[in-house]
Structures are given as structure tokens and as C-alpha cells.
Amino acid sequence: xxxxxxxxxxxxxxxxxxxxxxxxxxxxxxxxxxxxxxxxxxxxxxxxxxxxxxxxxxxxxxxxxxxxxxxxxxxxxxxxxxxxxxxxxxxxxxxxxxxxxxxxxxxxxxxxxxxxxxxxxxxxxxxxxxxxxxxxxxxxxxxxxxxxxxxxxxxxxxxxxxxxxxxxxxxxxxxxxxxxxxxxxxxxxxxxxxxxxxxxxxxxxxxxxxxxxxxxxxxxxxxxxxxxxxxxxxxxxxxxxxxxxxxxxxxxxxxxxxxxxxxxxxxxxxxxxxxxxxxxxxxxxxxxxxxxxxxxxxxxxxxxxxxxxxxxxxxxxxxxxxxxxxxxxxxxxxxxxxxxxxxxxxxxxxxxxxxxxxxxxxxxxxxxxxxxxxxxxxxxxxxxxxxxxxxxxxxxxxxxxxxxxxxxxxxxxxxxxxxxxxxxxxxxxxxxxxxxxxxxxxxxxxxxxxxxxxxxxxxxxxxxxxxxxxxxxxxxx
Amino acid sequence: xxxxxxxxxxxxxxxxxxxxxxxxxxxxxxxxxxxxxxxxxxxxxxxxxxxxxxxxxxxxxxxxxxxxxxxxxxxxxxxxxxxxxxxxxxxxxxxxxxxxxxxxxxxxxxxxxxxxxxxxxxxxxxxxxxxxxxxxxxxxxxxxxxxxxxxxxxxxxxxxxxxxxxxxxxxxxxxxxxxxxxxxxxxxxxxxxxxxxxxxxxxxxxxxxxxxxxxxxxxxxxxxxxxxxxxxxxxxxxxxxxxxxxxxxxxxxxxxxxxxxxxxxxxxxxxxxxxxxxxxxxxxxxxxxxxxxxxxxxxxxxxxxxxxxxxxxxxxxxxxxxxxxxxxxxxxxxxxxxxxxxxxxxxxxxxxxxxxxxxxxxxxxxxxxxxxxxxxxxxxxxxxxxxxxxxxxxxxxxxxxxxxxxxxxxxxxxxxxxxxxxxxxxxxxxxxxxxxxxxxxxxxxxxxxxxxxxxxxxxxxxxxxxxxxxxxxxxxx
Numbered sequence: 001x002x003x004x005x006x007x008x009x010x011x012x013x014x015x016x017x018x019x020x021x022x023x024x025x026x027x028x029x030x031x032x033x034x035x036x037x038x039x040x041x042x043x044x045x046x047x048x049x050x051x052x053x054x055x056x057x058x059x060x061x062x063x064x065x066x067x068x069x070x071x072x073x074x075x076x077x078x079x080x081x082x083x084x085x086x087x088x089x090x091x092x093x094x095x096x097x098x099x100x101x102x103x104x105x106x107x108x109x110x111x112x113x114x115x116x117x118x119x120x121x122x123x124x125x126x127x128x129x130x131x132x133x134x135x136x137x138x139x140x141x142x143x144x145x146x147x148x149x150x151x152x153x154x155x156x157x158x159x160x161x162x163x164x165x166x167x168x169x170x171x172x173x174x175x176x177x178x179x180x181x182x183x184x185x186x187x188x189x190x191x192x193x194x195x196x197x198x199x200x201x202x203x204x205x206x207x208x209x210x211x212x213x214x215x216x217x218x219x220x221x222x223x224x225x226x227x228x229x230x231x232x233x234x235x236x237x238x239x240x241x242x243x244x245x246x247x248x249x250x251x252x253x254x255x256x257x258x259x260x261x262x263x264x265x266x267x268x269x270x271x272x273x274x275x276x277x278x279x280x281x282x283x284x285x286x287x288x289x290x291x292x293x294x295x296x297x298x299x300x301x302x303x304x305x306x307x308x309x310x311x312x313x314x315x316x317x318x319x320x321x322x323x324x325x326x327x328x329x330x331x332x333x334x335x336x337x338x339x340x341x342x343x344x345x346x347x348x349x350x351x352x353x354x355x356x357x358x359x360x361x362x363x364x365x366x367x368x369x370x371x372x373x374x375x376x377x378x379x380x381x382x383x384x385x386x387x388x389x390x391x392x393x394x395x396x397x398x399x400x401x402x403x404x405x406x407x408x409x410x411x412x413x414x415x416x417x418x419x420x421x422x423x424x425x426x427x428x429x430x431x432x433x434x435x436x437x438x439x440x441x442x443x444x445x446x447x448x449x450x451x452x453x454x455x456x457x458x459x460x461x462x463x464x465x466x467x468x469x470x471x472x473x474x475x476x477x
Numbered sequence: 478x479x480x481x482x483x484x485x486x487x488x489x490x491x492x493x494x495x496x497x498x499x500x501x502x503x504x505x506x507x508x509x510x511x512x513x514x515x516x517x518x519x520x521x522x523x524x525x526x527x528x529x530x531x532x533x534x535x536x537x538x539x540x541x542x543x544x545x546x547x548x549x550x551x552x553x554x555x556x557x558x559x560x561x562x563x564x565x566x567x568x569x570x571x572x573x574x575x576x577x578x579x580x581x582x583x584x585x586x587x588x589x590x591x592x593x594x595x596x597x598x599x600x601x602x603x604x605x606x607x608x609x610x611x612x613x614x615x616x617x618x619x620x621x622x623x624x625x626x627x628x629x630x631x632x633x634x635x636x637x638x639x640x641x642x643x644x645x646x647x648x649x650x651x652x653x654x655x656x657x658x659x660x661x662x663x664x665x666x667x668x669x670x671x672x673x674x675x676x677x678x679x680x681x682x683x684x685x686x687x688x689x690x691x692x693x694x695x696x697x698x699x700x701x702x703x704x705x706x707x708x709x710x711x712x713x714x715x716x717x718x719x720x721x722x723x724x725x726x727x728x729x730x731x732x733x734x735x736x737x738x739x740x741x742x743x744x745x746x747x748x749x750x751x752x753x754x755x756x757x758x759x760x761x762x763x764x765x766x767x768x769x770x771x772x773x774x775x776x777x778x779x780x781x782x783x784x785x786x787x788x789x790x791x792x793x794x795x796x797x798x799x800x801x802x803x804x805x806x807x808x809x810x811x812x813x814x815x816x817x818x819x820x821x822x823x824x825x826x827x828x829x830x831x832x833x834x835x836x837x838x839x840x841x842x843x844x845x846x847x848x849x850x851x852x853x854x855x856x857x858x859x860x861x862x863x864x865x866x867x868x869x870x871x872x873x874x875x876x877x878x879x880x881x882x883x884x885x886x887x888x889x890x891x892x893x894x895x896x897x898x899x900x901x902x903x904x905x906x907x908x909x910x911x912x913x914x915x916x917x918x919x920x921x922x923x924x925x926x927x928x929x930x931x932x933x934x935x936x937x938x939x940x941x942x943x944x945x946x947x948x949x950x951x952x953x954x
Binding site: 279 | 745750751756757758815817825828832850853857861
């Protein structure tokens with residue numbers, strides 16, 4: 001067995017080199033486009049990720065660096081920090097596994113390598129908007145460097161003619177850039193844009209669904225009979241529709257329509273920040289198939305995009321959907337000019353309603369899911385900077401006199417609000433089940449959005465809201 | 478039994494009237510100074526709190542109001558919203574209990590009234606800084622209106638001579654304002670500032686401790702033999718010192734030094750926002766004595782300051798203390814110019830370390846505590862706007878070249894950072910227990926604050942941190 005120090009040494013010598021970056025560094029947004037067999041050589045020239053405390057740590061300020069290398073207590077800290085890397089967990093496996101580097105025994109990949117030896121997986125991304133392009137970029141990065149994926153990542157592009165007359169898919173294939181939805185970011189040399197849905201998914205074993213949720217039904221119809229029966233799916237789509245007895249989750253829709261397993265990926269994931277490799281996290285929610293969940297972590301995970309998984313597909317997906325209602329509430333509070341106490345209180349109450357709603361509808365949902373990136377972290381991101389917050393802020397500032405629809409058109413440049421629609425869907429269910437009184441924040445957001453209550457009601461309600469819900473004690477977190 | 482409609486009617490007629498505000502409304506910061514027996518009459522003249530949907534709702538925009546009163550679905554929403562008030566919970570009891578108003582049977586106070594009939598409680602506040610003044614104001618408001626408190630709330634003031642030569646305590650007693658630490662806010666006619674510690678606590682049954690934590694030991698020494706043996710204490714103090722085998726919590730210190738029960742009150746509580754009656758929440762953590770916890774809720778709770786309690790004194794207190802370390806990390810991220818994804822991820826990781834640390838040291842700590850105001854809500858507030866965040870942001874922007882001490886003096890106008898000190902105390906324990914590797918964020922904050930690592934390490938570390946802690950599975954939330 002290898003001890004902590006040996007692993008720490010390995011980490012400092014080897015692991016950072018697995019993640020080369022362009023000269024622009026972390027924000028350059030460009031990944032070195034090396035073929036796998038030329039990778040090792042390139043890596044040695046272009047490594048910029050640092051090992052804390054190493055003399056060559058280029059991103060340390062010189063004063064800190066010298067302090068770092070001279071102080072004994074600093075060494076203790078650094079040793080401690082290095083030791084963090086000892087525990088082997090699934091999400092670090094990916095970047096320890098580049099071929100040809102001494103990173104330990106074959107067991108470190110959790111057995112993935114063996115399972116892939118027969119036939120490398122092939123990833124297809126269905127959708128090429130802003131988030132779809134970032135997802136394709138992540139998948140392409142991993143497909144290039146990991147032996148158990150085929151290099152090519154095919155992306156289905158909803159074809160558009162650009163203002164210069166060129167077709168979007170042609171431009172992506174020529175420039176490696178989605179000039180319309182993710183300009184100035186290289187997707188990778190192994191990304192192939194394909195406007196034909198059928199050829200885009202041909203032979204793919206891993207299907208990534210990422211598009212506005214209203215298109216999913218039509219896409220699934222078209223995909224029937226065209227995909228491999230052993231394919232696995234993952235949904236990055238936020239949204240839901242309400243059926244008679246509860247939400248029809250997108251993952252379930254895909255799974256049922258196509259007869260395949262479908263996981264979800266959600267988290268504090270503002271796409272443009274991930275595109276320029278700012279540190280983020282995400283959560284894969286899976287139903288039963290842990291091995292496939294591990295694969296999805298390999299498809300998307302990088303050191304700057306830490307992916308973990310939980311066996312709670314509904315919990316993860318509902319987090320991604322319901323948080324938009326809370327973001328509307330947070331935006332209303334901002335627009336009212338209230339302070340941080342109030343906003344934090346509203347976010348907390350909103351989180352509790354998210355948990356309650358999820359657990360009432362899906363008793364399998366776990367409390368722990370809400371501590372993952374898909375839970376509180378995504379809620380924070382969305383309530384600080386998301387588009388729902390932005391439009392609600394404006395709505396509130398206008399005293400509720402201009403509609404959400406109007407402000408959406410004005411402020412979002414063609415993008416769509418999800419929160420108002422989700423609040424409507426949720427309220428429909430709350431009403432049908434006579435649950436409104438257990439979800440005062442969700443109900444109030446809907447009442448405000450439909451202009452039955454003024455924006456100030458979001459706080460007036462909260463001043464009076466009971467904290468505990470009578471009759472559902474098992475749901476008190 | 479009274480049905481929901483009856484209660485809703487009562488709420489609309491009566492309950493808002495229990496909470497009179499000055500003409501300035503919610504932000505006026507002035508509470509009507511009526512004697513209890515003149516209260517009801519005043520209330521009818523000065524009620525500005527609205528009942529949603531009521532035609533007289535002064536804060537509704539006229540368009541929304543008319544839409545509200547005309548739409549049937551609006552009525553359904555309003556009825557639903559009113560129904561929220563039906564469940565009787567301890568934190569709504571306070572504002573249902575004003576004498577002489579028809580708000581239901583005597584059972585709605587949870588039996589408190591009976592227990593107080595013999596001898597009304599007497600509240601003393603020990604400390605009169607910014608937060609102490611707000612606490613005194615809240616207690617004074619409730620002491621005036623509730624029969625089971627003596628009207629007078631005595632506040633121990635650390636005497637200071639003001640620039641005009643007057644004594645701070647004299648000015649407070651003359652103007653009802655703490656002109657130095659909470660200017661322009663009336664504390665209440667029943668607040669008495671007392672520079673003498675012994676007379677300040679004389680006959681008090683409920684002692685509120687609110688001062689910088691380094692003074693607590695000296696104060697407790699002076700209080701020995703001067704307080705009632707049956708007195709109960711509550712600490713609003715954030716901070717801790719580290720003993721040989723774990724943190725010495727302030728509540729425990731007070732309890733042991735004085736031989737009395739001590740609870741804590743923590744939450745997303747920026748004092749100045751509460752002073753002007755912006756909606757906030759707080760959490761009382763108590764050890765065993767639920768009845769006393771109920772009393773503390775009565776002392777502090779108002780409709781705009783919702784107080785709940787949990788039987789987890791250590792969990793609540795550690796939340797209040799540890800969140801300052803996370804706020805340093807959040808400030809560093811801000812100063813680095815990272816986006817919301819990264820900040821949210823850092824906050825989430827910090828929260829998980831708070832939980833792990835608390836549960837390792839106090840196995841009784843409950844996960845649910847972190848969903849209360851003292852948990853995620855306080856963390857959010859502090860990471861968005863607190864002083865730790867502010868100084869860490871500046872530290873980061875200066876590339877770690879100027880010390881925290883220097884920036885603290887420059888930016889905080891005499892106030893003290895808690896986060897750096899707390900990180901140091903915590904790191905001492907982590908080192909002694911060989912736990913550094915389980916708390917990479919806490920450890921990294923300390924290493925950065927002591928300039929053994931550069932500010933950028935907060936993100937570099939996070940890119941590589943393992944999410945799961947090996948060997949402590951019971952602590953995985």
C-alpha cells in the first residue's frame with residue numbers, strides 16, 4: 001500500500017500535469033487540443049496548476065511564496081493540505097487516470113477502466129445553447145484524455161442561419177466555437193456539430209439532454225428507435241410540468257419515452273463561469289445505477305468542475321427546478337430595498353419549502369441532497385445573480401405595475417424566466433392538494449407574479465409565517 | 478373550537494393591531510411608547526400593518542389592490558394565506574397574547590401566563606453596544622406589552638464620556654437613545670441605562686449577555702453572588718476560546734461560572750436592520766429547559782423578528798462562531814474576482830465543515846439546526862455583507878501583501894474581526910487532534926490569514942478538495 005507521503009509526492013509531480021491549461025491560465029477558456037498519444041509531452045510544457053507550497057508555484061505572490069517555503073508552520077499546513085488528497089473518492093479518480101503517468105494501481109479508477117475495455121463509450125450532447133455548449137466542452141475534454149471514451153463528442157445543433165448567412169453548425173465545426181451561444185470559448189477539436197438528430201446520436205451510449213424543457217417531448221418522439229437500447233441518458237434541463245398527481249420530472253419523461261436509464265446533473269452552474277474554468281461544483285442524481293453515475297462523473301468532472309453523485313434523482317432535479325421560485329422571492333426582496341437579514345430569511349424559508357415539497361411528493365428524497373451543490377449552493381447562486389432574481393427585482397421596483405412578461409422581454413434578451421412558470425405549476429398542485437397553507441412562500445410568489453398581491457406581500461407574509469408545519473412532523477428538518 | 482375562518486377574521490381585525498408602529502412605518506424605527514393599560518386604544522389609531530387583501534391595506538399599490546379585491550382566485554389565495562396563521566406555534570403566541578383583545582382561549586400561550594402569574598420576570602441586558610441596544614429594544618417592547626414581564630428593562634452600560642462631556646448612560650436615560658452605538662432609534666421608555674453592574678442585575682430573573690467575548694470572564698467574576706440563584710441567562714455573544722480538548726463555549730462559561738442555565742440566541746441578525754424593523758429571524762438554542770426557551774422567545778420575538786428555538790445549544794452557538802471563518806473565505810473569493818458559482822461552492826464547503834466540526838466535538842449537535850436562521854441564513858447574511866467578508870475582500874485585492882490587522886484598523890473603524898481569531902482557535906484544535914486534512918477550508922483560511930498561503934489558495938485548494946471525509950461516515954450529511 002502506498003502511504004500518504006508517497007501519494008502527496010505523486011500528486012505534486014503528476015496530478016497537476018493531468019490538467020494542462022493554455023497560457024491564459026484559469027480564465028483563458030482554452031483547453032490544449034492535444035491528441036491523447038501526444039498528451040504527456042505537451043503536459044510537461046504547459047502545466048500551470050500549482051501544488052501548494054511548491055517553489056515553482058507560479059500563481060503565488062512572491063512574498064507569500066517565500067514565506068511559504070521558509071516557515072516551519074507553513075510546511076505543516078502544506079503537508080496537511082496535501083494529505084487531503086489521500087482519500088480516494090470517485091470524483092478525483094478522473095484526473096488521476098491519464099494513461100502513462102504513475103498515479104498508482106489500477107484500482108484507483110474504481111474498476112471503470114476494466115468495464116470500458118471492450119467498447120469505449122460514446123457521448124452525444126442533444127442541445128447546443130449556452131449550457132449545452134459548456135457541457136459539450138466538458139465532455140470533450142474528458143473524452144480526449146480518458147481511454148474509456150471515444151474521442152468524438154457529437155452535438156446536435158438546432159440549425160440556425162447566422163446574420164452573415166453561414167449555418168451555425170458549419171461555423172462550430174470550422175472554428176470550434178459556438179459563436180452564437182458561447183462566443184470566444186473553444187469547445188475542443190473533438191466536438192462535432194451535427195444538425196441531424198439521428199446521426200448525432202448514432203452509436204452513442206451516453207446521451208446528454210440539454211435544451212429548454214418544452215422541447216423535450218418532441219425530441220424524445222423523434223429519438224424513438226434511433227438510439228441504442230443500452231444507451232444511458234442524463235438531463236441538464238431545469239423545469240417541470242404538473243400532472244394530475246404530481247410533477248412530471250424531465251428525467252422521468254426521458255426515461256419513460258425512450259425506455260432508458262436517466263440521471264440528472266444540477267448545481268451552482270452559471271454556464272459562462274464554468275466556460276472560463278472558474279471553480280464550480282455539480283451534483284449528479286441517479287436512480288439505481290451507481291456504475292452509470294460514476295461514468296457521468298467521468299464525463300463532466302474536472303478539477304475546476306467538481307462533480308459528485310447522490311442516489312436521489314428526484315431530489316436533485318427538484319432542487320434545480322424549485323430554486324427558481326425562491327429566486328423570484330429573493331429578487332422581490334431586493335427590489336423592495338430590504339437588507340441582507342430579510343433576503344437570507346426568505347432564502348432559508350424558500351429552501352425549507354423546497355425540501356418539504358420534494359419530500360411530500362417523493363418520500364425517497366434525502367435531506368443530505370440539499371447540502372450538495374444542487375441544493376444550497378445553486379440556491380445561493382441563483383438568488384444572488386440569476387435571471388429570475390433580476391426580473392423580480394425590476395418587478396418589485398416598479399411596484400408590480402409592469403408584468404413579468406413585459407419585463408422578461410425587456411431584460412432577458414430573448415431568454416425565458418423559469419421561476420414564474422414553475423411557481424404556476426407548483427401552485428396548481430398545491431391548490432389541487434389543498435396544500436397552499438403549507439407553502440406560503442411558493443403561494444405568495446405565485447400570487448405576486450399574477451398580480452393578485454403586491455410585491456411587498458413577500459415580506460408581509462414572512463413576518464407572520466409559522467415556521468412549523470402542523471401535521472407533517474416527519475418533514476421537519 | 479375556533480375554525481380557520483374565525484381565526485382569519487381575528488387575525489385581520491385584531492392581530493396586526495397588536496403590533497403598532499409609528500407613522501414612519503416599518504422603517505421608522507420607533508415603537509409606540511404606550512403604557513399597557515392604554516395600549517388597545519392607541520393601537521386602533523396607529524395600526525399600519527396590513528392584512529393581505531384588505532381594502533384598507535395601505536401598502537398595496539392601487540392597481541394591485543383593485544385586482545386583489547376583484548379576482549376570485551385572489552380570494553382563494555388570500556384565504557389560503559390567512560389559513561397559514563391557524564397553526565398555533567410557540568413563536569406566534571407572543572403576539573396573540575396582548576391583554577384585552579379577543580384572540581382566543583388562554584391555551585394559546587402554551588401555559589406561559591399561568592406560570593408567570595406569581596411573579597413577573599425581570600429582564601436585564603448586560604452590554605449596550607450596537608447589538609446590545611437592539612436586544613434591549615426588543616426586550617423592552619415585549620416587557621411593555623406582555624403581562625408576565627416587569628415593565629422595566631435595565632441595561633448595564635459600560636460608562637463612557639461622550640465628546641460633549643455627557644455620560645452615555647445619562648444620555649440614554651434622557652433621550653431613550655444610545656446615541657453612540659445605535660443613534661436615531663428609540664430604545665423604549667421602559668429601558669433604564671445603569672452603569673453599575675450590581676444594580677443593573679438586581680432582582681433580574683432573565684439575564685441577556687451581549688458584549689465582546691473577551692470581557693465575559695471578568696463580567697462573570699463580578700456577577701458572582703450578585704445575581705438571583707434562579708436567574709436564567711442567554712448569550713448573544715459570538716466567539717470562543719479553545720481549551721485542551723475542544724472549544725470553551727461562552728454559554729458554557731456563563732453557566733459554569735454563575736451556576737445558572739444559559740441558552741444562546743443566534744441568527745441572520747444584522748443589528749441595524751432589526752433596529753429599523755426589517756424582517757429577520759433568529760434561533761434560540763437551549764440545553765434542557767424548554768420552558769425557559771419559550772420565555773426567551775417571548776422576550777425577543779416580534780412579528781418582524783421571528784424567533785424559534787431548538788434544543789441544541791452547542792449547534793446554535795457554533796453556527797454563530799464558525800460562520801465567520803467561512804465569511805473570510807467568501808471575502809477572499811470576492812477579492813479574487815471569482816463569480817457566484819465559486820462563492821456559492823465555497824460557502825457550501827464551509828457549511829459542511831461547520832457541521833462536521835460541530836458534530837465531531839459535540840455529538841448531540843443536530844443536522845436540523847443548520848437549516849435554522851442560525852445556520853444557513855446567518856451564513857448567507859455574513860458572507861454577503863459582514864465585516865469579515867469586507868476585510869477579506871480587501872486582503873485578497875491587495876494580494877495578501879497587507880495584513881488583516883492593518884486592514885481591520887483601516888476598514889472597521891474600531892470594530893474587531895472575529896473570523897481570523899476564530900480560524901486561529903479552530904486551527905489550534907485541528908492541529909492538536911490531527912484533523913487538518915478533514916477541514917481544508919478552515920485550515921486554508923488560517924494559512925492565508927497568517928500569510929503562509931496566498932489568497933488564491935482558497936480556490937486552488939477547493940479545486941482539489943475531496944468532498945467526502947474518510948473514516949467519519951456518520952458525519953456525511
